[in-house]
Amino acid sequence: MTKKALSVFAVLVLLATLSLDTLAKEITVRGKLQKTVESGGWLIAATKQKYLILNAKRFQNESWFKESTEVEATGEVKTDVMTIYMEGTPFEVRTMHPVAQGSTSQTVTASPSTRVMVSGDSVVQAQPDTAILTLSVVTQARRALDAQQENANRSDAVVRALKNAVGAGAEVKTSGYSLQPQRVYKEGQPPTITGYEARNTVTVTLRDLTKVGQVIDAASQVGANDISGIAFTLREDRAARDEALRQATREAVNKAQVIANALGGRVVRIIEVQEEGTVRPLPVYDTMERYKTASAAATPIEVGTLDITSRVQVIAEVEVG
Numbered sequence: 001m002t003k004k005a006l007s008v009f010a011v012l013v014l015l016a017t018l019s020l021d022t023l024a025k026e027i028t029v030r031g032k033l034q035k036t037v038e039s040g041g042w043l044i045a046a047t048k049q050k051y052l053i054l055n056a057k058r059f060q061n062e063s064w065f066k067e068s069t070e071v072e073a074t075g076e077v078k079t080d081v082m083t084i085y086m087e088g089t090p091f092e093v094r095t096m097h098p099v100a101q102g103s104t105s106q107t108v109t110a111s112p113s114t115r116v117m118v119s120g121d122s123v124v125q126a127q128p129d130t131a132i133l134t135l136s137v138v139t140q141a142r143r144a145l146d147a148q149q150e151n152a153n154r155s156d157a158v159v160r161a162l163k164n165a166v167g168a169g170a171e172v173k174t175s176g177y178s179l180q181p182q183r184v185y186k187e188g189q190p191p192t193i194t195g196y197e198a199r200n201t202v203t204v205t206l207r208d209l210t211k212v213g214q215v216i217d218a219a220s221q222v223g224a225n226d227i228s229g230i231a232f233t234l235r236e237d238r239a240a241r242d243e244a245l246r247q248a249t250r251e252a253v254n255k256a257q258v259i260a261n262a263l264g265g266r267v268v269r270i271i272e273v274q275e276e277g278t279v280r281p282l283p284v285y286d287t288m289e290r291y292k293t294a295s296a297a298a299t300p301i302e303v304g305t306l307d308i309t310s311r312v313q314v315i316a317e318v319e320v321g
Contacts, residue, residue, distance in 0.1 A: 029091070030072045030099065033065065036087050043088040044073060050088035054078065055113070057268050058319065064098040072099050113268060113319050116259050119276070120252030120312045125305045126240040128232035131212050133204040134175070135162075135219050136226035140182070144196040148179055151198035154223035159202060165218040166206045176201035199226075213299040234306050241278050244310035249273065256316035265319040276311040 031046035042056040051073075059065050073096040081090035137155045141147035162172045178199045183191040202224075204215060209232070216227060234240065253270070260267045 026074065026076050026094070028072060028074045031070065033067055033069045033071055035067055044071060044091070051077075051091035052088035054081065054090055054092045055268060055317075056093075059093070059096055070099050071096050113265075113317055114263075115271065115315055116256055116318050117313065117315050118252050118255040118259070120248040120250065120255065120314065122244045122247035122251060122310050124240050124244040124247065124308045124310075126234055126237070126308060128209070128234050128303060128306050129207060130233045130235050131206055131209050131303075132231040132233065133206075133212065133215060134201060134228045135204065135216075135224040136176075136199055136201040136228070137223050138197065138199050138226050140195055140197045142195045144179060144181075144198075147196040147198040151200055155200040155202070157222040158219050158224045161218045161222045162202065162204055162215060165215045166204060166211060167208070170204065170206035170208075172202060172204050174200065175203040209301075209303050212301040212303075216299045216301075230301070232303055232306070234308075237308065240308045241310070244278055244308045245275065245312065248310040248312040249314070252312050252314040253316075256314060256318065260316075260318040263318060263320050268317045268319050270314060270316050272315040274313045276313055278310040279308065 029044055029046050029049075029051050031044040031051070034043050034045045034050075035041065036043045036052065042053045042060075044051045044053060053059075053073075064071075073091075073093045075091055075093040075095075078090040078092055135158065137151055137158055139147050139151040139154065141150060159172060166172065176199070178197075180197050180199075181193045182195045182197055184194050185191050202219075206212070206215065212230060220227070252273075253267075256267050256270075
């Protein structure tokens with residue numbers, strides 16, 4: 001056999017193999033319709049095997065589509081589809097008709113379908129339930145010991161005042177301490193230490209937001225002289241996160257339905273849902289600069305709202321026209 005003949009023979013064998021593989025994908029099955037707990041809802045129970053109907057909704061409006069009806073269906077076995085219970089072989093039906101005695105023999109052909117990928121976003125606002133205050137006592141002296149001792153006395157008074165102001169259920173803890181030299185720099189000379197600065201930082205976490213102003217005033221009156229700010233957060237955020245996820249999912253499904261309507265069809269089923277993430281509420285910070293006045297009035301505190309965002313991606317099967 002010549003080289004040219006061998007090449008032609010090899011091409012024919014390849015084409016034959018591809019043809020057989022293509023034909024093997026589409027099969028005709030015959031059996032009785034049965035309900036199933038699978039997501040498809042229905043299957044065809046053949047003699048030796050069960051076939052899970054992936055697109056059963058396309059045929060459910062037919063009068064003969066009911067349990068125990070014997071049908072004949074042509075379609076493709078989807079080996080790449082995984083189901084929850086694996087009750088039957090995933091089977092996407094192209095045509096189906098009843099074969100039981102007394103039933104119409106009209107064949108119903110499934111409408112063409114496509115898949116759409118949509119995303120849904122949502123923002124839910126919630127009231128914070130926790131306030132976190134950061135206060136410091138800063139003292140300076142020429143000697144390190146003097147700065148440290150004065151800071152210790154004033155810090156002790158601040159901590160006692162804070163515990164009295166916040167009451168039960170709040171947390172008062174030391175979050176930082178430093179004793180640093182203060183240096184003066186002159187050109188061409190080594191730095192000179194002129195004194196020392198001691199800093200004791202206390203963090204207060206409380207749930208009663210109405211006491212925030214009182215806590216600040218109590219600490220300031222006994223020696224807290226550096227209040228860096230307030231953070232309002234939401235500890236119990238499960239309900240808000242669930243609502244954000246719920247709204248994002250609804251928006252994604254609505255988008256799929258709008259696309260289906262524009263194509264003259266409908267959403268047959270939701271193939272996949274993926275949560276792309278829910279952003280927990282970030283703390284809202286309020287600087288204390290605007291409250292530093294010479295007035296003896298109580299410190300005003302205004303509590304705002306927090307934003308919880310969620311994003312969901314949905315893949316839907318859409319029946320076209």
